Amino acid sequence: MTIPVQLLRSVPVAQGTTAFHFSKPAGFGFKPGQACDLILPGQAQNNGADTRHAFSIVSAPHEDELVFATRMRDSPFKRALAQLQPGTTMELDGPFGSLTLHKKAERAAVFIAGGIGITPFMSMVRHAAHSHSTQPLVLLYSNRRPEDAAFLTELQALAAAHAPLRLIATMTDMAHATQPWDGATGAIDSALLQKIANGLDAPIFYVSGPPPMVAALRDTLEATGIDEDDVRSEEFYGY
Known part of the structure; x- marks a missing residue:
């Protein structure tokens, strides 16, 4: 099941790299290091690479926004993402991924x-x-x-x-x-x-x-x- 999220703003964070800030759904939880699929508006039933993309979550669980950052390559998905205006609703699928911190805190x-x-x-x-x-x-x-x-x-x-x-x-x-x-x-x-x-x-x-x-x-x-x-x-x- 996908979850609607609203684009709040997009901010350049390096040359050719942009961070996208989204509203955080109530009760949405994740582990630091996990990722989500971002799905373009109206494309929740489409699994094609031009309509959805996996992104690691930049923000931490305690923050009140969900932030994703990406190199702005010349691909259909990235071009469509760059054109979205604040207030646009996208769909979120996730979280998923196992690149999370080990539990034994004594190990660096x-x-x-x-x-x-x-x-x-x-x-x-x-x-x-x-x-x-x-x-x-x-x-x-x-x-x-x-x-x-x-x-x-x-x-x-x-x-x-x-x-x-x-x-x-x-x-x-x-x-x-x-x-x-x-x-x-x-x-x-x-x-x-x-x-x-x-x-x-x-x-x-x-x-x-x-x-x-x-x-x-x-x-x-x-x-x-x-x-x-x-x-x-x-x-x-x-x-």
């Missing part, structure tokens, strides 16, 4: 996000900060350029305010950047992952982003000596 979590793969982790870190969780969290966030990094300013503020969260943001294509960056550059590699793993107690790794990146990082984690049972991942097709 290492989130590895590439580009728009940051979205499920936004919900997790917002929830951790709101609930004053003491669980150690490390977020590795890779983008080509600072202007491509959605929610980067918010993440920097969260890491500064919530001591158990450590943020390591890196840029891989500063030669084509228009914004300055004095942080890390280069890809997330085995040396960095090994350094992080050695400093944490039995961490579990979460990887989210484009399929090639997820596959490459899973291989890197395995080469680093991380047990595959301690690696969870989600691939963002079509983002």
Whole structure:
């Protein structure tokens, strides 16, 4: 069964990336890291890729809106989404997905996000900060350029305010950047992952982003000596 939600506003959060804010239905619950299908108006009975799309929920469970963010690619669905006006009613199907935080809070979590793969982790870190969780969290966030990094300013503020969260943001294509960056550059590699793993107690790794990146990082984690049972991942097709 689908649920109607109303578009409240859309906000650019990075170059080519937009966050869509929707009304939150009464009693709607989800776990940080889960996703929903957004369905274009009047298309609830249509399962085609041009009428619905899965998005991780950016907002945390305590927030009074449902927020989804996406790269605005030139696809029929994205073009239709971009044209929707505030007040438009869409249909929501979900929540679903198992990329959620493990229950043993004594074990650290290492989130590895590439580009728009940051979205499920936004919900997790917002929830951790709101609930004053003491669980150690490390977020590795890779983008080509600072202007491509959605929610980067918010993440920097969260890491500064919530001591158990450590943020390591890196840029891989500063030669084509228009914004300055004095942080890390280069890809997330085995040396960095090994350094992080050695400093944490039995961490579990979460990887989210484009399929090639997820596959490459899973291989890197395995080469680093991380047990595959301690690696969870989600691939963002079509983002």
